[in-house]
Amino acid sequence: MVKVAIFGAAGGIGQSLSLLVKLDQNVDELALYDVVNAPGVGQDLSHINTKAKLSSYLPENDGLAKSLENTDIVVIPAGVPRKPGMTRDDLFKINASIIRDLAEGIATYGKKDVFILVISNPVNSTVPMVAEVLKKFKVYNPKRLVGVTTLDLVRSNEFLKQMLPEDKIDSSNLFVPVIGGHSGDTIVPLFSIGCPEYYKKLSTEQRESLIHRVQYGGDEVVKAKKGMGSATLSMAYAGYRLTSSFIKTFKNEVSKEVAFIELNDQLKGAKEAKKIISEKYGGSHIDYFALPLILGKDGIEEVDYKILEQADEKEQEMIEIAVKQLEKNIVKGKNFISGIETSFSA
Numbered sequence: 001m002v003k004v005a006i007f008g009a010a011g012g013i014g015q016s017l018s019l020l021v022k023l024d025q026n027v028d029e030l031a032l033y034d035v036v037n038a039p040g041v042g043q044d045l046s047h048i049n050t051k052a053k054l055s056s057y058l059p060e061n062d063g064l065a066k067s068l069e070n071t072d073i074v075v076i077p078a079g080v081p082r083k084p085g086m087t088r089d090d091l092f093k094i095n096a097s098i099i100r101d102l103a104e105g106i107a108t109y110g111k112k113d114v115f116i117l118v119i120s121n122p123v124n125s126t127v128p129m130v131a132e133v134l135k136k137f138k139v140y141n142p143k144r145l146v147g148v149t150t151l152d153l154v155r156s157n158e159f160l161k162q163m164l165p166e167d168k169i170d171s172s173n174l175f176v177p178v179i180g181g182h183s184g185d186t187i188v189p190l191f192s193i194g195c196p197e198y199y200k201k202l203s204t205e206q207r208e209s210l211i212h213r214v215q216y217g218g219d220e221v222v223k224a225k226k227g228m229g230s231a232t233l234s235m236a237y238a239g240y241r242l243t244s245s246f247i248k249t250f251k252n253e254v255s256k257e258v259a260f261i262e263l264n265d266q267l268k269g270a271k272e273a274k275k276i277i278s279e280k281y282g283g284s285h286i287d288y289f290a291l292p293l294i295l296g297k298d299g300i301e302e303v304d305y306k307i308l309e310q311a312d313e314k315e316q317e318m319i320e321i322a323v324k325q326l327e328k329n330i331v332k333g334k335n336f337i338s339g340i341e342t343s344f345s346a
């Protein structure tokens with residue numbers, strides 16, 4: 001039995017992501033939760049002839065608690081998206097309290113071993129926030145919480161393909177690890193490691209333009225949508241990719257993914273990663289970072305810290321820049337929780 005719950009299921013990402021999860025034959029139950037329209041979206045999806053049983057909830061009548069009953073995986077695309085001219089950090093004001101309240105709900109009503117995937121921005125701050133709430137409620141397991149940065153990897157694969165049309169690259173087969181965080185300069189694609197054979201072919205200008213496009217790919221969509229939101233379809237695809245890797249852990253399948261995680265000593269390789277980030281890149285306070293990881297039945301089984309030393313010179317400079325920004329984002333998320341009393345009773 002695998003049950004997935006999606007918080008923010010009636011939104012741009014939420015609806016497409018719910019559709020993709022409904023199509024997954026490894027899912028037995030899908031619970032939709034939103035402050036608006038979840039029953040409508042649920043009714044619509046419930047006509048699709050796939051295995052997953054649908055349920056949908058609004059906040060009234062203990063909807064949040066019910067959506068979490070026996071839930072194995074919670075995916076959170078709840079909150080507001082950017083408009084042109086905004087940074088992801090500008091979303092903090094509104095999304096922070098939404099994420100805090102949902103995290104408190106998970107801590108109160110969720111299974112102790114639930115997997116939590118956070119999509120809501122700013123990811124660099126919302127993930128530390130969720131961890132702090134779970135720690136406060138004494139239900140935190142660092143192997144089971146991730147921030148979703150998969151869209152950065154998806155974009156890297158695709159943008160590289162688009163830059164080298166003659167090579168006829170199948171971008172669905174590439175794996176460019178994108179490490180650091182999920183905003184601007186904190187996004188560090190490691191093309192030299194992911195696909196050295198193609199990266200070698202690029203001029204310095206092409207490399208710079210490719211890296212910039214990955215770092216600011218979100219802005220391209222925000223600009224093109226002219227105030228109607230940010231990436232939803234590509235994000236649903238990326239979010240489903242990571243969700244499906246978590247779903248597969250219930251069939252004892254192991255996957256390699258990249259995600260934004262706490263570098264907690266309980267994770268194999270995390271201590272080493274923290275040491276390198278501190279000593280080599282000056283990030284002595286960094287305890288969250290996106291890195292490649294192995295997912296298995298207990299969640300994050302291993303973190304690839306070696307990649308931090310394998311990056312080429314330019315990429316190492318980018319890591320150093322990322323670390324500075326990331327430190328501030330992480331502290332901001334943590335402070336938001338430590339400064340505020342919880343509203344649910346533990």
Ligand SMILES: NC(=O)C1=CN([C@@H]2O[C@H](COP(=O)(O)OP(=O)(O)OC[C@H]3O[C@@H](n4cnc5c(N)ncnc54)[C@H](O)[C@@H]3O)[C@@H](O)[C@H]2O)C=CC1
Nearest residue numbers: 008010011012013034035077078079080081119120121235
């Ligand atoms: N991690 C990533 O790579 C990406 C993250 N995002 C982020 O995902 C978030 C959602 O984006 P969209 O789906 O485009 O926004 P949207 O506005 O279309 O949908 C958000 C949904 O969340 C719901 N919601 C608001 N408060 C809620 C609460 N307390 N509980 C449950 N649901 C609640 C809204 O009713 C709405 O249906 C944004 O913060 C956006 O920045 C977007 C793209 C990529």
Ligand SMILES: O=C([O-])CC(=O)C(=O)O
Nearest residue numbers: 082151217218219230231
């Ligand atoms: O740009 C945004 O605000 C949404 C996002 O995170 C992305 O598309 O990578």
